[in-house]
Amino acid sequence: MCPICPRRHPSARNEHGARINQCAPNGPTPAPVLMVLDAPDDNANRQGLAAVGKLGREVFDCYLPAAGLGRDDVRVTYAMRCQRVDGEAPSLNEARACSEYWLTGPGGEMEQTRPRVVVAAGPVAAKVAVGRDESGRMDVPTYHGQLYGKVEYQRGGLGGFGWKFTPPAVFGAPAGAVHLIPTNSPASGFAGSDLMTHVLGDYAAIKHILASVERGEYPHALDQFPFPQYREITTPVEVAAALHPHYSATRGRWVAVDTETDGMTGPPWCLSFSTAPGTGYVIPADARPAVAAFHHAIQPTTNPYQRVLLHNALFDVEVLGRLGVEGFRWRDTMHTAYQLGNQPQGLKPLAWRLAGMEMVDYSEVVRGPSIPVVRAWGERVAQAVAAAIPTKLPRKKLVLEPHHKFWKKHAGLLGRRMAKLEEWQLAQLFPAEAGGDFPSPWDWWEEREPNVRRALTLFGGGVMPAESIVHVPRDRAIAYAARDADATLRTWWALRGLVRQLARKVPPAGDRPRKTW
Numbered sequence: 206m207c208p209i210c211p212r213r214h215p216s217a218r219n220e221h222g223a224r225i226n227q228c229a230p231n232g233p234t235p236a237p238v239l240m241v242l243d244a245p246d247d248n249a250n251r252q253g254l255a256a257v258g259k260l261g262r263e264v265f266d267c268y269l270p271a272a273g274l275g276r277d278d279v280r281v282t283y284a285m286r287c288q289r290v291d292g293e294a295p296s297l298n299e300a301r302a303c304s305e306y307w308l309t310g311p312g313g314e315m316e317q318t319r320p321r322v323v324v325a326a327g328p329v330a331a332k333v334a335v336g337r338d339e340s341g342r343m344d345v346p347t348y349h350g351q352l353y354g355k356v357e358y359q360r361g362g363l364g365g366f367g368w369k370f371t372p373p374a375v376f377g378a379p380a381g382a383v384h385l386i387p388t389n390s391p392a393s394g395f396a397g398s399d400l401m402t403h404v405l406g407d408y409a410a411i412k413h414i415l416a417s418v419e420r421g422e423y424p425h426a427l428d429q430f431p432f433p434q435y436r437e438i439t440t441p442v443e444v445a446a447a448l449h450p451h452y453s454a455t456r457g458r459w460v461a462v463d464t465e466t467d468g469m470t471g472p473p474w475c476l477s478f479s480t481a482p483g484t485g486y487v488i489p490a491d492a493r494p495a496v497a498a499f500h501h502a503i504q505p506t507t508n509p510y511q512r513v514l515l516h517n518a519l520f521d522v523e524v525l526g527r528l529g530v531e532g533f534r535w536r537d538t539m540h541t542a543y544q545l546g547n548q549p550q551g552l553k554p555l556a557w558r559l560a561g562m563e564m565v566d567y568s569e570v571v572r573g574p575s576i577p578v579v580r581a582w583g584e585r586v587a588q589a590v591a592a593a594i595p596t597k598l599p600r601k602k603l604v605l606e607p608h609h610k611f612w613k614k615h616a617g618l619l620g621r622r623m624a625k626l627e628e629w630q631l632a633q634l635f636p637a638e639a640g641g642d643f644p645s646p647w648d649w650w651e652e653r654e655p656n657v658r659r660a661l662t663l664f665g666g667g668v669m670p671a672e673s674i675v676h677v678p679r680d681r682a683i684a685y686a687a688r689d690a691d692a693t694l695r696t697w698w699a700l701r702g703l704v705r706q707l708a709r710k711v712p713p714a715g716d717r718p719r720k721t722w
C-alpha cells in the first residue's frame with residue numbers, strides 16, 4: 206500500500222507548502238503501551254517523528270504522567286503516518302489502508318511493540334483499532350477513558366450467573382490479547398482549557414483501568430439490574446400502585462418520565478415512567494384515565510417534593526403537554542450531561558457509560574416491523590398507478606380523475622413522473638427483510654418533490670407510513686419504552702455522583718485565593 210500512496214510522492218506538499226514526510230514512531234520497542242494518534246501535526250511532519258513539539262510536551266510531560274506512565278512505558282505512533290495535503294483529519298479508509306501496512310502488516314508496529322494496552326487517542330485511531338466489523342459501533346464521545354469491549358450477563362459455572370467481558374480484536378491482535386482504551390485526542394486540549402481537563406480526565410482514568418486490569422477486575426459500570434421489571438399499566442389504580450412505593454422511599458422524590466410518539470412527529474403513543482432502578486411502567490396514550498391519574502400524582506400541589514426527570518425535555522415536555530400532563534417540576538439529564546462537558550448527551554451512550562446498560566437504538570427496534578407496512582402501502586400505490594395511467598401515456602394530455610383536479614396545474618411534470626412510477630420496482634426498493642444496505646424508504650420519500658409526494662399520497666390512500674413504534678410487537682415496544690425511563694433514572698443517580706465529585710474538587714469559598722487588588 207505504502208509505495209503507491211500519493212503521500213509518498215516526493216512532490217507531495219501540505220497546505221503550508223512543506224514537504225510531506227512520513228513520521229516514524231517515538232518510544233522504545235517493545236513497550237507495554239502503544240499510543241496511536243490520528244495523524245501527524247506540522248511539528249511531527251517537519252521532524253518526521255511522532256509526538257514532538259508542543260503536542261509531544263503535552264503528551265509526555267502532562268498526560269502520560271497523569272496515567273502513571275513514563276516515557277519508557279509508551280511508544281507513540283499514528284493511524285496514518287503522513288499528513289493529508291489539505292491538513293484535514295484522515296478519512297477512515299486512508300487511515301485503515303496505512304494502518305494495515307504499517308501497524309498490522311508483517312513486521313509492523315504491533316509485532317515490534319508487542320503492547321499489552323493500546324491507547325487509541327482520537328476518533329479515527331479508535332475506529333481503525335477495532336477493525337471493520339466493529340468500527341460503526343465505536344464512538345469516542347461515548348467510550349473515551351474506558352476499557353472498550355462488550356459485556357454480557359451469562360450463565361456461569363455451578364448454575365450461577367456472571368458477567369462476561371469480551372475484549373475486541375485490536376489492530377489485528379487476537380481478541381483478549383490487547384486491551385483497548387479509546388481517548389479524546391490530546392490535540393483537542395489545545396482548543397480550550399475545558400477540553401484539556403477532559404483529556405486529562407481520560408488519562409487519569411487510564412491509571413485506574415490499568416490497576417484494575419492488573420487485579421483482574423472489570424473496570425466499568427455494570428448493569429445492576431440485568432432482569433428488569435417492565436410492564437404496561439392502563440388504570441388509575443395501577444398507576445397509584447406503581448407510584449406508591451416510590452412515595453414511601455427515602456430517595457423517592459424523583460420519577461423519570463419518557464414519551465414515545467407515532468413516528469417522529471405523530472401523535473403521542475405512550476408515556477413511560479420509572480421510580481426505582483430496574484423498573485419501568487408504560488401508560489398507553491389511549492388509556493386516558495390512567496394518564497390523568499399520573500398527571501394528578503406528579504403535581505406540586507399533590508406532592509410538594511415531587512420532581513420529574515426527563516432526558517431531552519424539549520421533546521418530552523411538548524409531547525406530555527399533548528397528553529394533558531403538565532404543570533410539574535422537571536430536570537433534564539441531558540442538561541446535566543452537557544454541563545459536565547465530558548459525557549455524551551444521548552441517553553443510550555450515557556446509560557451504557559454510567560450504568561452499564563445495553564440499550565437498543567430506536568431505528569433498530571422500529572425499522573424491521575415498519576418495512577412490511579411500507580411495502581403494503583407501496584403495493585397499493587403501484588396498483589393504483591397501473592389502473593389510473595394507461596401504459597402508453599399521452600404526452601400532452603393526461604387523463605385525470607375528477608377528484609384529481611389539482612393535477613391539471615402540474616400536468617406536465619406529473620405526466621413524466623407518473624410514467625416513471627409505472628416502472629417503479631417496489632420489491633427492489635423495499636426488500637422484505639430488515640437490515641443490510643438498502644435505500645431507506647423514508648429517505649427516498651423525503652427526497653421526492655412535493656408534487657410527486659402529493660400524487661403518491663393520493664394513490665396510496667395516505668402519506669407513506671412513518672418508521673414508528675406503533676408497528677412494533679406490543680411486548681417489545683413496551684420493553685423499549687419502559688427501558689428509556691429506567692435508563693433516565695439510573696443515569697441521573699450516576700450523573701449526580703459525578704456532579705458531587707466535581708463539586709468536591711472546587712475549594713470552598715473560604716479557601717479560594719483572595720483578590721489582592
Ligand code: SF4
Nearest residue numbers: 207210213286287303
Ligand atoms: S500515509 Fe501511510 S501509506 Fe501513505 S505514504 Fe504515508 S505511511 Fe505510506
